[in-house]
Amino acid sequence: MERFEYAHPTTQREAIGLLGSNWNDAAVLAGGTDLISLMKEYVVSPKRIVNIKNVEGLNGIHSNAEGVTLGSLVTMDELVENETIRAEFPALTQAAEGITSPQIRAMGTVGGELCQRPRCWYFRNGYGLLAKDENGKSLVPEGENRYHAILGNSGPAYFVNPSSLAPALIALGAKLQLTGPKGQREVSASEFFVIPKSDNERENVLKPNEMLTHIVIPASSRGFRSATYEVRHKTALDWPLAAAAIAVKMEGGRVREGRVVLGHVAPIPWQAREAAKELEGKSITDGTAVTVGEAAVRGAKPLSQNAYKVRLATVAVKRALLAAAKGEA
């Protein structure tokens, strides 16, 4: 990797002060499971690394009447082991369990999981976030796109958002707290991710001098049943081909409110609003689950090699929904 300056602040204020106004000025280091690989492969070469592991106030999972707050430094293991979250928000625990590498669960943080960069193999092989050849033409539509997006893929971004936690957090109505030089702002998890339109943009609303500090799941989501289902080719150490997180509020055996979010199918976690609407007022049966699954991929435009992912996404929705209804994984 290229040489870099290393900083290890202890306060949020200090950390923010060490970040820059351009992405290449500085990068936030937490668990390092993604950043270090990117640097070793020369995909990113920030001038300064700001290690936030010693920054106060970013640890721990706290539950109170307002909801549950996770510090951005909470590790995947801490998340998986937390009984409150397992009981109240199983979709989130299940999503974290899908990260099957013990090493990554031990080191990786929830903040880093949400901010990790796409796994698009053109990006990782040095062709840039938007995977272009030397003439500026995207390599994805006519290239090897079996793992790429089927939704939100009108270009120039074709990668899929790699986060396992994001669909569950969006389904659970979570809010993300971001801190920058001017203080804190809060965005809903559903608005955190964006589809970049140019090489200068990133995959979320963070500015180069901001960092993610906390994730808050509101108390109002406690009344929802939730589940996550991932379709993985390998049983472990593999990225999902498609995933779905579901949260449903039931009333008298029928869905009063439902949320359906797909993972690994679009450059952002994909909120299937039509599918959510489809759910309302229905009791959850095999038939409903199939209908909702199909509604979730309406408008999908598969690329040359990834039509199968449309099918997988419907199956993920169906299975997540049936699991949520049963109140089990």
Next chain:
Amino acid sequence: MADYHWPPTDKCSLIGRRISRLDGAWKSSGRIKYSYDVNRPNMLHAKMVFSPYAHAKVVSIDTSAAEKMPGVKAIEIITEPGKEVFWAGHEVAAVAAETEEQARDAARRIQVRYEKLPHLVSDVEPAKAGEHTKQLAEQTDGSPDQALQQAEVTSEGEYGVPVITHCCLEAHGQVAEWDGDNLTLYASTQNVSGIPGEIARAKPPIADSADKVRVLSPVMGGGFGSKFGADTWGLACARLAKKTGHPVKLMLERDQELMAAGARPSMYAKVKVGAKKDGTLVGWQSESWGTGGPDAQGGAPNLPYVVRIPDRRVRHTTVLTNIGPSRAWRAPNHPQMCLITMSALDDLAAKLGMDPVELLQRNIEMTGQLAKTYSAELEKAAELMEWKKKWHPRGERTSGSIKKGLGVSIHTWGGAGHPSNCNCVIQPDGSVSASLGSQDLGTGTRTVIGIVTAETMGLPLEAVKVNIGDSKYPADGASGGSTTVGGVSSSTRRAATAALNQLFEKVAPSLDAKPDDLEAVDGQIRVKDNPSKAISWKQACAKLGTTPITGVGQRQRGNDDLLSSGVGGAQMAEVSVDTETGIVQVDKLVAVQDCGLIIDLKTAESQVYGACIMGITYSLFEHKIMDEQTGHCLNADLEFYKLAGIGDFGEIVVHMMTGPEYDQRGVIGLGEPPVISPGAAISNAVANAIGARVPTLPLTPDKVLGVLEKGAVA
């Protein structure tokens, strides 16, 4: 004089038993050092510079910026300006620096200008490959057209296996260290005895002669046929060490390992096969093609595989591509030929409405000399799989999204022992050693040599020291083609017998017997007909005075009573296919295997277990994915070059065929055969489950769903 034969296994205390490998604890505790682990005083680290283009001409190389980088000590140009590179990952230069990180950074600062040239990296059929084709062979036996015309049932299909890599967990590489004009290479190699000669032939010269080069490889982390040569990085490493006067370590990075260090050629075929209604096979026709990189190496595949249908026509075309160099991959060509043949026969069986095991049994005489063995192996495998109870015609009719199915395949391999030399030394203090310039690829070679020596001397295994993995020991063959166990077992048996006979000569007078009347059993030398007349091993050796005994054993090419060649093997797979996701789970794989006389049943079984896991991996996951636009391998990593994990293979049942009729064949190699059939057995099981063929490996969800969408399940 010495007569060379194996003792009957029922009289053996070691041969044929389940014995744990000698280096198991050393490996699992990290005490034994792989090439990657070797660190010498003042050692430098080197990294390679590879071509980023699939086909290009090197115009110029500017090393000035790299030379100024911190820690950089020397740069070696491998591909001079004016020369062409033929794949992304083709070796261009190497740089040595004080740390690995410095070398990696400096490698990026070597500025190579290329003139890009047209490339082809897609695995396409010859018609789409334009001028990049070379027809290798056409072979016609009998009258295939007539036979197929008269066949009562014919089946046509297209089958194939893509390019995959070796993916050695220890990457290719070595540490090179000079002492004056003597070079030591700590190399991860399958060819300890052969590398010095290769280094000595290098141009421009590296070493004065082969005897100035010593190769050490006590253990190695996987070769699978890709580590026979010194390779450009080996030569570059030796040159960098010479230039700098420091030891140099150069191991490939993971992406380099997958891009440049070998690939298994692809093979596809359009097949037509015909039979009578009773299942008797009558004719075969295949048009096959495949790519192994820029060269057209090897001959045409000998299709159909194992089952020699007398009337056949086979035509094969090689497609020349810029995907990287092909290297022998565990059982070269066999897994590909097996998949094509066994899939075609399985499809034919389905058309005949016949159980595919019955189809194989019906035609078992076409397998030739091993017909009886195959028949017995199929029966044993069927018993272990409960085939008759579980098998159903194609397309499981039960409701539910999970469909189960069974598949079968048979395979063959040669495995005759390679030339081998062993020195067996008995010391006056009673200690015994066997020394060979062989290597243990992880198969258990070290243990087998120990067992043969100890069995011959009537000693416990711990009493024998095995010296291998060092080119100073007597020359031995490269470990490829399942040739090692036959070679080293023969030479070791001969050397140990020769040494023992010398000891008998020394001891005979004191036992008042002739040397020929003596035997070595249970740590004693005793008179065969009068076991009470005995002397302990230690006392016997003490009679040597101060001079040790050396027994020399040689396995030469040609007939050898201690070994032979030619094995069969049958495998059966049981799978569950999730028809909603297209995900295939191998629930059970039964592997029944013969390999003549088995020296160590445990390491033999381990070989088969490992092969099954490797087979499940290439059946479900492996594919070197090349991007035509950039000419690059996109999955040169362990993230998208997927390898099976422990959750991805179900129950593996291994059964070794043993008994006097197998023992009398002598020792036969085992490395390759069990890795041949899994692809075909698993593909056939999936066809049985879902009612239609997924034509190519790996059996990925996109392909399985694609077939299902055409309405596979009835």
